[in-house]
Amino acid sequence: MMIPELGHIFLVIGFALSLLLAVVPLVGLRMQDAQLTQTGPLFATLLFAVTLLSFLCLTYAFLTDDFSVLYVANNSNSQLPYYYKITAVWGGHEGSFLLWLLILSGWTVAFSWLSDHLPADYRARILAVLGWVSIGFYLFITILSSPFERTLPYFPVDGADLNPLLQDPGMIIHPPLLYMGYVGFAVVFAFAMAALMTGRLDASWAKWSRPWTLAAWAFLTLGITIGSWWAYNELGWGGWWFWDPVENASFMPWLVGTALLHSLAVTDQRGAFKAWTVLLAISAFSLSLLGTFLVRSGVIVSVHAFATDPGRGLFILVLLALVIGISLTYFAARADNLRHTTKFHFLSREVALWLNNVFFSAATLIVLLGTLMPLFYKESGLGTISIGEPFFNEMFTYLVVPFAILLGIGPLMRWKKNGISKKTAMLLLVAVASVVLSYAWLLLRGQGIEGLALLGVSLAVWVFALTGFQLFRFFQQTGSLVKIKRSHWAMLVGHFGFAAAVLGISMTMNYSDERDVRMLVGDVVNIQGIDLKLNAVRDLNGPNYSGLVADITAIQGNAKYSILAEKRFYKARGMIMTEAGVHANLARDVYVALGEQLDSGSWVLRIYYKPLIRWIWLGGILIALAGFIAILDPRYRRWKVKSRATVSTVEAEHATP
Amino acid sequence: MQLRKIAFILPLLTFAIVSVYLYSALYSDPRAKESSLLNRTVPDFQLNDLMDPTRQYKVKDLKGEVTLLNIWGVWCTTCKAELGFLTKLKEELGLRIIGIYYPLDVDPDLDGPLDLAKLTNNVDKTLKAYGNPYQFNMLDIEHQLSFDLGVTGAPETFVIDKHGVVRAHHMGDINPRVWQIKLAALVQQLKEEE
Incomplete structure (x- = not known):
């Protein structure tokens, strides 16, 4: 059987197609050839097709116990149940990388199909950027990390089996969801690059990129939540988050992605924060790539890490340096063009969202420093340090207090002007009531009063109460729960989710x-x-x-x-x-x-x-759900019809540079 | 506005610095923690004698003579295998070998208190059967010294010079081959040092 060889050939074709995707639409733009410019979706579709075929070839090798394929021999066993044979496809380095590519090409093709309302030049540029990103990774998998390598002529009678840690239902869906999130930020990244190339970044840019950001972010949220649940069930330590470097690697893009969502709201509604939004879009994908590097290069020791040689690590590092280096250079050169001149009051919603971004950025920096500091120390010859849970827990406790207070108030503020001062008395009342209620509830539970638990529960009640108040106000305005806008529902559900997670975390940490x-x-x-x-x-x-x-x-x-x-x-x-x-x-x-x-x-x-403890995952699921609700907001579709009219004018503008 | 432009370069600079570190980390072994102890004095400790709990040792007891510090346990098959050769080293070269006994099952929650009588009995039997290279054995009951030394498993052996400084760290057993290639010359040289 030549199926594995076929799988490898599909990947080589994939490499060629990503080259075409990267170059041809840009050439079309330069030559003002509309036909060439619009080839992106074709290449994207073909790229996805060959990657899927290649993935199916590997799956076939697993299902037929083809132990002449090295990767199958290392990660499967004839006794393994068939559903774990399928998930074993992404149980090791090479196969999970193929899944990574499948998802990247999946996002690319999804974008190409759902973007016909975008100006043609924008669409071509975004697809080309995705093509450039793909080139590197297809090159990597075909040259250094093919899952189709043979053990011939001396192949083993049976395989070494899938790592038992990974033989769990949580593991069936955790990596695909996580990769959907990681890789989904590639589309957002491509949007940011296209904006920098053209210098055009307006409210419509924010509207176009928002659903993609939401989708990637919602998948990432689900992936992280399920990962936490899996660790809790499978590792036997009863813990739900370990601040392991690889967990941190997935948490950083999430933090930046959350900041990006909120900052996009400002760019969308008010046209402000443009350069910052672009930087966040670049950072979200860059941190995803950094995570990939950390997991696959062996520079850090972690339960998640794949064993691998420095050659592979070097290749990924070079890719990382190219993708991030080029995009940040572009940013440094072009971001100044993205001016905004809006004005807003000190107590306006813009400032609240700006503060939100400050918190999320600070949290990202803390996680980044905590993850990389041991490495910096060692490489600088300063000896070894280890940074563990106490550091992260303490830093996050400091961050979450002002953040939760802000989260309660922020959505009640108004764009541009001060609308919150009038509500001071109400807010004070809610604050006092939150503390009193929490205190009474903890007293009734009968496990004593822990200071940190009281703080955490009060914050959760505060967020819950004020979010409930907003729900009430939306209800008053529209007269029915169904008529409340989906994007408003998304915000409410997301914030309820945050409150649930804070409640679960404070209780689990203090009363276990x-x-x-x-x-x-x-x-x-x-x-x-x-x-x-x-x-x-x-x-x-x-x-x-x-x-x-x-x-x-x-x-x-x-x-x-x-x-x-x-x-x-x-x-x-x-x-x-x-x-x-x-x-x-x-x-x-x-x-x-x-x-x-x-x-x-x-x-x-x-x-x-x-x-x-269930409230932690319930919170995670609600937050992810919020992302999916937001995507369904009709304005992303209604807008599509309106935009048709503007497409031609933009193209006309572009035709005469 | 100039300030704004500089601010836009900051992300690139930050990333450049991070990349340099990532690059260098790629070629260093993340598990090579123990090497940080090379050429440093053995960390302070206070441990009881394995066979006689009334006797205590401190770091000064290691000084004054070139010493092999050997991490072992009766539960460790490879450790037993090297006892014979270590005993020969002691007898033929007059080399001082001190054992750090690494007990298993010492989680006070799960395993309860250590049964010292049973343990010393086992140790006694093992040393009688395979040879006893040790001047004395220290019981590292909380694994504290082993942790400070960067021990990853047993058997492991440290070469300590006359001033109590770690000069070599060998992971795995010591057999004639390892001895000739890695340690013999070093020990000879350390013996000749002042």
Whole structure:
């Protein structure tokens, strides 16, 4: 069978197509040849088609257990269930990079199909920029990192199996979602570059690029949320965020992306913050690329990192330097053309959104410094330092307090002028009520009052109350929940999501309880008023693993739940994995991890009580949902009809330079 | 306006500086932490004797003589395998070898208190069976010294000069080949130093 070779050939064709996509539309623009200028969508479609075919070739190799392909031999096993064989396609470096390319070409083709309302020159430039970005990555995968390399002539009888950590439903969707986000910022980046090339950046630019930004950002939000949930279930430490360098690498584009969304709102509505918006658009994609580099070059040690050689790292670094270097040089040279002359009051919404950007930028810098500082230290010969959770947690506590206060007030402010002073009394009342309510609730819960928890819960209540107040006002204005604009709904849902996450984080961090116990079958332990009884420990037989499962009954008041905590031994890799047993509801998680059996016959169990931890992911999902709601706002479609009329004038303008 | 222009160059400059570091990091081993201890004095410590908990050692007990500091445990098969050759080094060269005993299962939450009697019994049996190269063994019960030394596993061996300075760090077992290629000349040279 020659399927793997075919897959490789498709990638080589992909490289050629990305060259065409990068060059031909620009040549068409230069020669004022309308036909050449409009070839972008064709090349984009073909590029996506060959990448998809190549991806299917690799999937086929996995499903047919073709261990003569090195990548398949390293990441699959004949005993692996078929659904994990499919996800194993992106379980290692080479395959996940192919997924990266598939998604990049997917975004490119989606843009080319959905952009016929854009001025032709703009569309051509954006597609060309995406082509230039593609060139480097297709070159990388065909030369240095092909997933189709053969083990011939001495191929193994069976594969080494997919890393057991990755054999989890969360892992099926986590990387694709994350890449959808990372790579989606490429489109936004291309928009920014096109704006710098032409010097044209107006309200319509912001309107065109907003849905793309929203889409990428919403996927990234979902990806990060699911990643956090996966780590919680799979790593057995009961943690949901570890400030691991690779987590940070995905968090930075998210922070910048969130800033960009808000800054785009100002550019869209008021024509201000133009240069800053462009810089954020460039930064979001640059930080995505930096994340790719950090994960794949081996410069940092992390649970996520792929083992790889410096040759690959160097190639990605050169790509990184070219993409980011060229775009920032362009920015330095051209950003001055993007003037704005709007004026606004000190207490206006513009200033609130500007402050929002200050907070998000500060947060990004903190994460960036915290992630890279150990590396700077070591490379400067200053010895080693490690920057861990305490640093990030402390810095984020400082940031989130003023930020949450602002988030409550900001949306109540008005464009240009001061409309908030009149509401001072109401705001003070809400502030006092938030603290009092939170205090009373914590007192009633009966786990005592922790200062930081009180602070966090009060902030969540504050944001929740003021966002609820806005919902009420929108309702008053429109007279019906359905008539409230989607973009307004998006803002409300997103801010509710933020409040939910803050609530979950403050409660989990301050009131979690943890027990390490040894239990004989039949023993009962109590954690935070919940009785846990160990009924039995049974043998377990999975398709590619064996193991033990502890059968536990949790009794809380009158309610009874069953909890199954597994310990799996994956044969092919000889790895032991903890599959925690969790009983979850909105009030708390009970989380049980099974340990060793002792000589005495008793079992070691680690039990966690995590109050309101679900609210963290609920918040993440709401925030992502907000992004998707915003994309559906009809103004992105209604506007499309209106714009048709302006296209010709813009083209005419451009034809006579 | 000039200021505005300079501000626009800042992102590029920042990125340029970051790239230089990323480039240099590409060619250095992220796991090479332990090398930072090379040519530095062994960090301060205070550990009990493995066999006799009433005796305590400090960093000054390592000084005055060229010493091999060997990290080991009875749970570690490779450690047992090198005991024979280490004993030969001690006997033939009169080299001082001090053990840092690295116990497993010492999480006070999960494993309970260390059963010292059982452990010393095991150690005794192992040393009788394979040879005893050690002048004495220190029990690194909290893994603190091992951590400070940048130990990544067992067996590992540090060559310490007369002033208590780390001069070499070897990961893995010491066998005749490793000894000849990597350590013999160094130890000889350190012995001749003042």
